[in-house]
Amino acid sequence: MIQRIQTAYLALGSVIVTLPLMLGNLAVDSTAQNWFPWIRLGLSVVAAVLGVVAIFGYGNRKRQSTTTFYAQVAVLLLLLVVVATTILYGARPGVETWTRDVYHLSALVLPAIAYILFGLARRAIRRDAELVKSMDRLRP
Numbered sequence: 001m002i003q004r005i006q007t008a009y010l011a012l013g014s015v016i017v018t019l020p021l022m023l024g025n026l027a028v029d030s031t032a033q034n035w036f037p038w039i040r041l042g043l044s045v046v047a048a049v050l051g052v053v054a055i056f057g058y059g060n061r062k063r064q065s066t067t068t069f070y071a072q073v074a075v076l077l078l079l080l081v082v083v084a085t086t087i088l089y090g091a092r093p094g095v096e097t098w099t100r101d102v103y104h105l106s107a108l109v110l111p112a113i114a115y116i117l118f119g120l121a122r123r124a125i126r127r128d129a130e131l132v133k134s135m136d137r138l139r140p
Contacts, residue, residue, distance in 0.1 A: 006124035007055050013117035014051030017044050017075055019110050036085050047074035061129040065122055072118040079111040
């Protein structure tokens with residue numbers, strides 16, 4: 001149901017994965033390739049949409065768990081792209097050091113937090129399914 005803890009985890013994960021979009025961390029850098037920001041944008045949107053779809057997929061726990069898994073994969077790919085972008089194009093000319101550090105820190109930490117939240121949601125979905133299964137066994 002929507003009142004379960006996995007709903008909170010999925011909603012927070014979806015919001016956190018879209019925070020770089022709202023903070024402007026996906027702007028095209030002059031040193032970065034033009035396709036990196038678009039990949040990051042696409043993966044962020046896919047992960048957020050999958051998180052929202054998983055929230056409303058509470059009727060079928062197997063599908064909800066699978067959708068959450070795919071959201072985790074999208075966030076993991078996003079994290080890998082962010083790390084690759086940071087390694088390849090970390091130093092941006094014309095940007096102060098503290099601004100660059102905050103930019104990279106938020107771009108690296110937010111997807112990692114979203115990945116953890118989606119993992120917690122999958123664990124809560126699995127526990128919920130086990131609880132329902134054990135309750136069905138107890139009924140006459």
